[in-house]
Amino acid sequence: MTREFINTALRDAVAEQNTQSPDAFRSAMRELHAADIAKHLVTLTRHDAAKALLALSDRSQAEIFGHLRPHIQVELARIFNREQLATLITAMSHDERVDLFKQLTAEEQSALLPALAHAEREDIRRLGAYPEGTAGSIMTSDYATLTSELLASDALEKLRQEAPDKETIYDIYVIDEDHKLIGVLSLRELLVAQAGTRVGDMMRRNPVFARSGASTDTIAEIIAEYDLLALPVVDESGMLVGIVTVDDAMDVTSQSRGRSVAQFGGNASIDGGPDLSLRSSSFWNLFKTRVFWLAILTVFGIVTSSIVAGQEALLEEIVILAAFIAPIVDAGGNTGSQSATLVIRAMALGEVRLRWRDLWFVIKREIPVVLCLGIVIGILEIILAYFSKGIGIEVLLTVGISMAVCMIIGGLVGALLPFMARRIGTDPATLSSPMITSIMDLLGVMIYFGLAWLFMGHLMV
Amino acid sequence: MTREFINTALRDAVAEQNTQSPDAFRSAMRELHAADIAKHLVTLTRHDAAKALLALSDRSQAEIFGHLRPHIQVELARIFNREQLATLITAMSHDERVDLFKQLTAEEQSALLPALAHAEREDIRRLGAYPEGTAGSIMTSDYATLTSELLASDALEKLRQEAPDKETIYDIYVIDEDHKLIGVLSLRELLVAQAGTRVGDMMRRNPVFARSGASTDTIAEIIAEYDLLALPVVDESGMLVGIVTVDDAMDVTSQSRGRSVAQFGGNASIDGGPDLSLRSSSFWNLFKTRVFWLAILTVFGIVTSSIVAGQEALLEEIVILAAFIAPIVDAGGNTGSQSATLVIRAMALGEVRLRWRDLWFVIKREIPVVLCLGIVIGILEIILAYFSKGIGIEVLLTVGISMAVCMIIGGLVGALLPFMARRIGTDPATLSSPMITSIMDLLGVMIYFGLAWLFMGHLMV
Numbered sequence: 063m064t065r066e067f068i069n070t071a072l073r074d075a076v077a078e079q080n081t082q083s084p085d086a087f088r089s090a091m092r093e094l095h096a097a098d099i100a101k102h103l104v105t106l107t108r109h110d111a112a113k114a115l116l117a118l119s120d121r122s123q124a125e126i127f128g129h130l131r132p133h134i135q136v137e138l139a140r141i142f143n144r145e146q147l148a149t150l151i152t153a154m155s156h157d158e159r160v161d162l163f164k165q166l167t168a169e170e171q172s173a174l175l176p177a178l179a180h181a182e183r184e185d186i187r188r189l190g191a192y193p194e195g196t197a198g199s200i201m202t203s204d205y206a207t208l209t210s211e212l213l214a215s216d217a218l219e220k221l222r223q224e225a226p227d228k229e230t231i232y233d234i235y236v237i238d239e240d241h242k243l244i245g246v247l248s249l250r251e252l253l254v255a256q257a258g259t260r261v262g263d264m265m266r267r268n269p270v271f272a273r274s275g276a277s278t279d280t281i282a283e284i285i286a287e288y289d290l291l292a293l294p295v296v297d298e299s300g301m302l303v304g305i306v307t308v309d310d311a312m313d314v315t316s317q318s319r320g321r322s323v324a325q326f327g328g329n330a331s332i333d334g335g336p337d338l339s340l341r342s343s344s345f346w347n348l349f350k351t352r353v354f355w356l357a358i359l360t361v362f363g364i365v366t367s368s369i370v371a372g373q374e375a376l377l378e379e380i381v382i383l384a385a386f387i388a389p390i391v392d393a394g395g396n397t398g399s400q401s402a403t404l405v406i407r408a409m410a411l412g413e414v415r416l417r418w419r420d421l422w423f424v425i426k427r428e429i430p431v432v433l434c435l436g437i438v439i440g441i442l443e444i445i446l447a448y449f450s451k452g453i454g455i456e457v458l459l460t461v462g463i464s465m466a467v468c469m470i471i472g473g474l475v476g477a478l479l480p481f482m483a484r485r486i487g488t489d490p491a492t493l494s495s496p497m498i499t500s501i502m503d504l505l506g507v508m509i510y511f512g513l514a515w516l517f518m519g520h521l522m523v
Numbered sequence: 524m525t526r527e528f529i530n531t532a533l534r535d536a537v538a539e540q541n542t543q544s545p546d547a548f549r550s551a552m553r554e555l556h557a558a559d560i561a562k563h564l565v566t567l568t569r570h571d572a573a574k575a576l577l578a579l580s581d582r583s584q585a586e587i588f589g590h591l592r593p594h595i596q597v598e599l600a601r602i603f604n605r606e607q608l609a610t611l612i613t614a615m616s617h618d619e620r621v622d623l624f625k626q627l628t629a630e631e632q633s634a635l636l637p638a639l640a641h642a643e644r645e646d647i648r649r650l651g652a653y654p655e656g657t658a659g660s661i662m663t664s665d666y667a668t669l670t671s672e673l674l675a676s677d678a679l680e681k682l683r684q685e686a687p688d689k690e691t692i693y694d695i696y697v698i699d700e701d702h703k704l705i706g707v708l709s710l711r712e713l714l715v716a717q718a719g720t721r722v723g724d725m726m727r728r729n730p731v732f733a734r735s736g737a738s739t740d741t742i743a744e745i746i747a748e749y750d751l752l753a754l755p756v757v758d759e760s761g762m763l764v765g766i767v768t769v770d771d772a773m774d775v776t777s778q779s780r781g782r783s784v785a786q787f788g789g790n791a792s793i794d795g796g797p798d799l800s801l802r803s804s805s806f807w808n809l810f811k812t813r814v815f816w817l818a819i820l821t822v823f824g825i826v827t828s829s830i831v832a833g834q835e836a837l838l839e840e841i842v843i844l845a846a847f848i849a850p851i852v853d854a855g856g857n858t859g860s861q862s863a864t865l866v867i868r869a870m871a872l873g874e875v876r877l878r879w880r881d882l883w884f885v886i887k888r889e890i891p892v893v894l895c896l897g898i899v900i901g902i903l904e905i906i907l908a909y910f911s912k913g914i915g916i917e918v919l920l921t922v923g924i925s926m927a928v929c930m931i932i933g934g935l936v937g938a939l940l941p942f943m944a945r946r947i948g949t950d951p952a953t954l955s956s957p958m959i960t961s962i963m964d965l966l967g968v969m970i971y972f973g974l975a976w977l978f979m980g981h982l983m984v
Contacts, residue, residue, distance in 0.1 A: 093728055097749045218714075225715050232693050232710070232752075249693070249710060253679070254686050267554055286777055288558045289770035291693075291752065308769050309750035315776050316747055320864075320871030323783045323952060327864025328857055340865050340888055341874045348892050352861050356900050356930075359857055363850035364907040371846035371912055377838070384845035385832035388964050389824035391849055396789055396820055396957035400813050403781075403788025404801050410781030413802045427801055431809050439817050446825045451832050469817075491784055495956040496857035503849050 087117055096122070100129035108134075112141040120153035121226075128158045136165045148177035151186075155229050157202035157310065160189040189304070197281050198274040200314070201295045201304030206234045208247065210262030214255040221249070233292045235302055236265045243271060243294055243302040271296050274303055278314045285311040322410070322491040326403070328355050330492035355496065362500045366507055373511050379521060382453055383514055386461045389443065391506030394468035395499035397435060398476030401428060402498055405480040406490045416484045424477050432473030440466030460517045464510040471509070472502045548578055557583070561590035569595075573602040581614035582687075589619045597626045609638035612647075616690050618663035618771065621650040650765070658742050658756045659735040661775065662765030666753070667695045669708065671723030675716040682710070694753045696763055697726045704732060704755055704763040732757050735764055739775045746772040783871070783952040787864070789816050791953035816957065823961045827968055834972050840982055843914055844975055847922045850904065852967030855929035856960035858896060859937030862889060863959055866941040867951045877945045885938050893934030901927030921978045925971040932970070933963045 091099060103111040103126070115123045115138065127135060127150065139147055139162060151159045151174070163171060163186050175183055185203055192198025206228045208217050221231045234252070236245035245265030255264055271294045272281055285293050285308055292305045321337055329338045332354050338347065370377075370387065377384055405424055408414035414424060444462035447453060476498055480490035552560060564572040564587065576584045576599065588596060588611065600608055600623060612620045612635070624632060624647050636644050646664055653659025667689045669678050682692045695713070697706035706726030716725055732755045733742055746754050746769055753766045782798055790799045793815050799808065831838075831848065838845055866885055869875035875885060905923035908914055937959055941951035 095727075095731055095749055222714050225711050231714075249714075250686050253683050253692075253710075266556075270556055286770070286773045288556055291769075308752075308773070309747070312747045312769070312773060312776070315773070317872065320783060320868030322781060323787050323871075324864045324868040326784050326787065327867075327956065328861045329865055337868075338865060339874070340869045340885060345888075345891060348888070349895055352858075352892065353896055353899055355861070356854070356857055356896060357903060360850070360854065360900055360903055361907065363853060364904075364911055367846040367850050367908070368911055370849070371843060374842050377842045377845050381835045381838050381842075382832055384838050384848065385828040387845065387848055388831070388852055388968070389821065389828050392824060392957075392960060392964065393817070393821065395960065396817055397813075399956055400789045400816070403785045404790055404799060406788075407781030407785040407798075408801045410784075411778065413800070424801060427809070430806060431813065434810055435814055435817060438814055439821055442818060442821055443825075446822065447828070450825055450829055495788065495860055496853075499853060499856065499960065503853065507849070 088119065088122070091118055091122060096125040097129045100126050104130070104134060108137050108141060112138050116142070116146060120149055123150050124153035124155070124158075127154060127162070132161065132165055135162050139166065140170075144174060144177050147174060151178060152182055155202055156185055156189060156204045157200060157229075157304075160186055164190055192274060195278055196274060197272050197276045197278065197293075197295045197306060198304065200278055200281070200310050201274070201306045202229050202310075203304050204229045205292070205294070205302075205305040206231045207237050207302070208234055208261050210236055210238070210244070210260065210265070212261045213257065214252055214259045214261065214264065215257035217247075217261055218252055221252070229305070230292055230307055233290070233294075233305070235269075235294055235305070236261055237302055241302055242300045243269065243296050245269060246294065269294060272306075273298070279318070281306050282311040282314040286315075322406070322489075325489065325491040326406070326494050328352070328494040328496040330355070330489075330494065355494070359496055359500050363503065366500075366503045369504070369507050369511070373514075375522065376511065376514060376518075380457065380514070380518060382451070382457055383460075383510075385451075386447070386464075387507065387510065390461065390464050390468055390510050391503045392499075393439060393443075393465050394472030394502035394506045396472075397432060397469040398472040398479075398498045398502050399495050401432070401473045401476035402479050402490075402493070402495075405477050409480060409484070409490055416481060421478075421481050424481075425474065428473055428477045432470045435473065436466035436469040439469060456517045460510070460514050464506075464513050467509050467513070468502065468506045471505060475501065475505070549580065549583070552579055552583060557586040558590045560587050565591070565595060569598050569602060573599050577603070577607060581610055584611050585614035585616070585619075588615060588623070593622065593626055596623050600627065601631075605635060605638050608635060612639060613643055616663055617646055617650060617665045618661060618690075618765075621647055625651055653735060656739055657735060658733050658737045658739065658767060659765065661739055661742070661771050662735070662756045662767045663690050663771075664765050665690045666755070666763075666766040667692045668698050668763070669695055669722050671697055671699070671705070671721065671726070673722045674718065675713055675720045675722065675725070676718040678708075678713055678722055682713070690766070691753055691768055694751070694755075694766070696730075696755050696766070697722060698763055702763055703761045704730065704757050706730060707755065730755060733767075734759070740779070742767050743772040743775040747776075783867070783950075786950065786952040787867070787955050789813070789955040789957040791816070791950075791955065816955070820957050820961045824964065827961075827964045830965070830968050830972070834975075837972065837975060837979075841918065841975070841979060843912070843918055844921075844971075846912075847908070847925075848968065848971065851922065851925050851929055851971050852964045853960075854900060854904075854926050855933030855963035855967045857933075858893060858930040859933040859940075859959045859963050860956050862893070862934045862937035863940050863951075863954070863956075866938050870941060870945070870951055877942060882939075882942050885942075886935065889934055889938045893931045896934065897927035897930035900930060917978045921971070921975050925967075925974050928970050928974070929963065929967045932966060936962065936966070 103114060115126065142150065166174065189203060204227060206221055206224060221234065225231050232249045234247045234249065235243055236247060238244050245267050246269035247261060247265045251264055270284060270288050270290065272284060274295050274297055281293060290308065292307045294302055295304045295306060297303050324338065329351060331337055332351055335347065338351055405414060414420045440462040443465050444458050447458055447461055479493050479498065483490040483493040564575060576587065603611065627635065650664060665688060667682060667685060669681065682695065686692050693710045695708045695710065696704055697708060699705050706728050707730035708722060708726045712725055731745060731749050731751065733745060735756050735758055742754060751769060753768045755763055756765045756767060758764050785799065790812060792798055793812055796808065799812055866875060875881045901923040904926050905919050908919055908922055940954050940959065944951040944954040
């Protein structure tokens with residue numbers, strides 16, 4: 063059966079739910095992945111979706127719910143009555159239910175809490191207390207633990223019993239009587255071990271771990287570096303408080319997709335606020351951040367226009383010079399943009415770091431490239447200018463050489479800027495394309511009019 | 524013991540390796556994670572590192588090797604003799620050894636192959652045949668399989684035996700007699716099941732899978748969407764040929780970090796070639812790609828400069844107009860860059876798609892923001908221009924209004940460009956910042972001089 067066929071069957075099943083037996087419906091759903099069911103549920107009305115969910119087992123409901131986008135989860139939760147919601151919350155994985163809980167209003171939360179068991183209430187309260195953006199905010203508390211003196215066979219039996227309630231049993235954490243993390247063991251190792259081996263003799267001491275205050279980006283990096291399925295999180299005293307599973311780490315990296323591009327485009331958040339988002343940022347935040355950067359660039363630009371204004375005498379004499387201001391300063395900015403972003407990428411991949419050796423490496427690569435780029439494009443510009451305007455040779459030379467020099471200097475400056483950004487401790491991507499353009503505008507007009515005086519100053523006397 | 528303390532102990536252990544017993548050394552190493560040992564090995568000379576590795580078990584060597592960067596793997600492999608290398612290759616996970624093999628020269632490969640067992644040679648040949656960038660190039664062939672009629676207890680025993688040789692036993696693939704993928708089962712489910720249950724009755728039919736020709740980006744997306752630990756890969760006939768594990772999917776997403784920024788900066792590869800890289804691209808590739816884009820922009824820029832050249836009469840009369848060309852067209856480009864990158868990010872996060880509804884949503888958000896930005900910055904520019912040059916009111920008005928109009932139009936055009944890129948099937952990030960700047964240059968000079976004629980044309984008659 064193809065996926066499409068099954069999805070159609072699902073739609074029919076939901077529509078005819080009342081006439082079908084719940085068992086038939088549930089076993090049809092069992093064939094599908096929770097993520098696919100979730101994708102289909104969002105095409106139904108919220109009430110039909112809620113009806114379909116409530117016809118499934120608690121565990122299925124919980125699994126599917128986790129694949130729904132936050133705002134849809136909230137809408138559905140509001141259709142459930144209190145008992146249904148409490149049942150769902152109890153069945154959900156601990157990290158996902160805290161995320162849902164935090165999206166409810168204060169009244170809804172207070173109304174819900176009494177319907178939950180004490181253990182659930184405490185767990186939600188504890189997990190919910192961690193600040194956003196930290197390991198605590200994405201970790202879950204339904205991890206598997208063992209103590210050192212257990213034997214392998216008993217440990218396996220314990221995991222067999224607890225498996226339905228744990229986020230993962232593939233990485234198991236060994237704790238002492240103070241609930242401090244002292245070792246880690248994989249289910250694979252446990253399975254392969256002799257039945258009488260002590261857990262304490264099998265475990266890896268000094269496991270990789272993170273503190274609850276670590277940033278989510280750090281968590282994702284650690285999980286990627288050590289190829290972990292889960293990363294244990296401890297508090298300041300070393301007590302195990304939760305784990306972050308690899309799928310949540312992948313979500314962290316997905317959510318930072320496009321972030322560097324937005325920063326590089328000139329939207330880097332000021333005052334450490336959250337990133338701008340077309341979907342969720344307020345008008346005021348969008349305006350405030352953007353006007354900040356644009357204003358800085360405008361002030362910078364006034365310096366540039368003052369320089370050009372100061373050249374009134376030359377411009378009056380050779381008006382055609384004005385036509386090439388924009389293309390020349392642009393060429394410098396474009397080359398600089400190319401160079402800067404190549405360096406930014408190399409830094410993001412760890413191929414280039416803040417070291418003199420790497421700076422020298424980058425310069426050595428850039429010089430021949432931007433030299434050839436400047437010469438080729440300079441010649442191209444001279445040819446195009448000659449045929450489209452038929453200008454005198456001195457202007458052509460000024461334009462061509464200015465363009466080449468601008469591009470060479472622009473490329474090198476562009477390659478250096480990410481190092482400077484790193485040096486002062488900012489993310490190189492926040493040093494934006496508009497900023498590179500503005501810097502090159504300034505350098506560009508100085509080079510251009512400097513060369514203009516050199517070649518044509520004699521016309522002014 | 525802290526990690527630093529252990530790393531120091533490791534360094535001492537390697538240095539004194541000859542005086543220590545191999546067992547003591549090996550059990551000291553067992554306490555450390557392979558990734559940490561790898562990080563430390565790179566601080567030693569290659570020969571010392573090779574010596575340290577060869578003192579460890581085959582399995583440890585293989586695990587540590589996988590954490591070393593490719594060029595370091597090759598250097599170490601060349602220090603190993605043929606038998607040592609063959610042992611290492613046999614112990615390595617199947618995907619990592621193919622990557623190492625492909626980095627050897629043809630002579631080195633021919634010299635090595637006879638030292639390997641037939642099964643290893645065949646496996647390396649098979650896996651190595653898949654094109655770079657496809658699922659086949661990152662998948663591994665050491666996955667666990669079961670057949671449907673096996674009982675749970677026998678299946679567990681089979682996995683217990685095979686565990687040391689498999690990349691993962693947490694997701695197990697059920698195949699028929701033609702090696703076609705018919706279902707998937709997790710170790711957790713197997714562990715919890717009653718001993719006499721048939722595998723065929725427990726497995727999930729219609730598992731999520733990918734074809735060997737799928738792109739690595741698609742693989743990473745599927746693994747992220749379904750929260751998989753591994754994704755099975757099949758050929759056109761449905762035969763299972765490999766799996767991609769979640770850690771390799773995370774590597775795929777890490778390697779695309781900064782890619783969009785580099786493309787947006789004007790380095791998008793032409794002719795479908797590989798991305799530009801400062802570390803690994805040849806001079807010719809760097810030059811060829813960059814000169815392509817810069818040449819296009821230069822030709823585009825000639826149009827802009829022709830328009831300005833055509834305004835010679837106006838410029839001769841009011842030379843000061845030339846001073847503001849760059850700031851005004853820049854303002855349009857900067858606003859456009861901000862808008863475009865916000866949309867690009869929203870698209871990367873799936874918050875905005877190629878739909879009329881989403882286009883309308885973006886325009887509705889942009890209009891009030893760019894209106895206010897244009898007005899505020901236009902006024903700022905007028906104030907700055909007045910105080911720095913003391914210019915006449917008509918020029919000030921022309922400049923201020925041009926700037927505002929450029930920014931408003933620039934912002935809206937910038938927001939639309941990613942949609943247009945998507946519409947013609949290109950990645951919106953390849954539509955670069957330099958391109959946005961060039962488009963806004965053209966629109967900008969038309970607006971600027973149009974308004975100049977409007978306000979000051981009377982001075983010309």
